[in-house]
Amino acid sequence: MDTFLNAGVCVVRALFCWLESVVLFFVPAHYRMKSVAGDVTLITGGGSGIGRLLALRLAKRGARIVTWDVNVEGNDETVRLIRAAGGEAHAYTCDLSKREEVYKTAERVKREVGKVSILVNNAGMVIGNRLLEIPDKLIEKTFEVNTLAHFWTCKAFLPDMIASKKGHVVNIASLAGMQGMSRLTDYCASKFAAVGFHESLTVELKVGGHDDVHTTVICPFFINTGMFDGAKSTVIPFLEPEYVADQIETAILLNKEHVIIPGYLTPLFFFKLVLGYNTLFEIAYALKLTDVMEGFQGRKWSPPVPLMNGAGSRTSHNGSASPPPSEHK
Structure with missing residues (x-):
């Protein structure tokens, strides 16, 4: 009897959620938007690109911006632009590939600015080579920045969100986190992991009764920020x-x-x-979507780590690891 009762409750709740989404679809977005005024909003990779643009937009809405980046000049420029427009912003230099540095910088932010209520995991990097051409250390670096950093930032700031019953975790992933592509084995795998992290975290928060802490995952196609310089899509x-x-x-x-x-x-x-994988692959192949990365150049630099698989690699970053210039999605 209890099993049927629970099943009935689940059906009713699912139906209610569906009806709610239908009703909200017809309500103009302007009336459904929440206020972020006064919210301490931390954006990783905020020194340029999408991170900077998002920081500027949220600052105009009254958010108190904290930007993390390894590009000191870019980070300071973001703060200058926000303050010039009358907003509040704070810059912190942080290498997201280093867990202890993330934790230490997080404590500084809490102490000097306040508890973070909106966390945007935006920083990322891409190598753009075939699997057998990617140095082992750079594969590790890709996961440290694109995936593992999400764990460290969330572990640093989620407790305060849960305690205050207010928060929002935003993970900037990629469409490459939903569909594999050639020359992006490490990138796709790290972004698949980021999407999985988001989904698991969302379930974990709901099961724990923390519905007041929201989660968002963003999966965009390639963006004209320089991170994927040389890549082309004709369709x-x-x-x-x-x-x-x-x-x-x-x-x-x-x-x-x-x-x-x-x-x-x-x-x-x-x-x-x-359609199944093979059918979808043939369609993508015909549309040349499988060749998007063939002309990839990215930002050229000399890796700061010992190479284990041969010569240097072309790579693009968005404020994630200390040696290269900052790039954003």
Whole structure:
């Protein structure tokens, strides 16, 4: 009897959630947006690109911005721009590939600025080589920045969000975290992991009764920020940073849980399940979507770590590891 009762309750709750989403669909977004005024908002990789654009937008809405980046000049420039516009911003130099540095910098932020209520995990890096050409250390670095850093930042700031019953964790992943691509084995794997992290964290918070701590994962197509210089797509155009920043801002204000940018690509993942892998691959191959990374150049630099698999690698970053210049999605 209890089993049937529980099943009935689940059906009713699921139906209520569905009806709620239908009703809210017809309510103008402006009336559904939350206020972020006064919220301490930490954005990793905020020294340029999407991180900077998002920081500027949220600052205009009254958020108190904290930007983390290894690019000191870029980080300071973001703060200068926000303060010039009348907002509040604070810059901290932090290498997200180093766990203890993340924890130490987090304590400084809490002590000097206050408890973080909105966390945006934006920093990331891409190598852009085939698996057998990527030095082992850079594969590790990719996961340290694109995936593991999310664990450290969340462990640093989630307790305060839960205690205050207010918070929002935003993970900037990628469409490459939902579909594998050539020359992106490490990047795709790290972004798949970021999406999985988001989904598991979301369930964990809901099961724990912490519905007042929201989560959002953003999965955009390639963006024209320089991170993927040289890559080309003849069918799906690269996204403009301003457009992506607008979409992320809206997602945060509406507490959306999963956002694909551009939205018209969402049905592709339904087709992935229905058509099967081989069919979808043939379609992608015909449209040359499998060749997007063939001309990739990214930012060239000399890796600061010992190479275990041969010569140097081309790579792009967005404020994640200390040696290279900062780049953002």
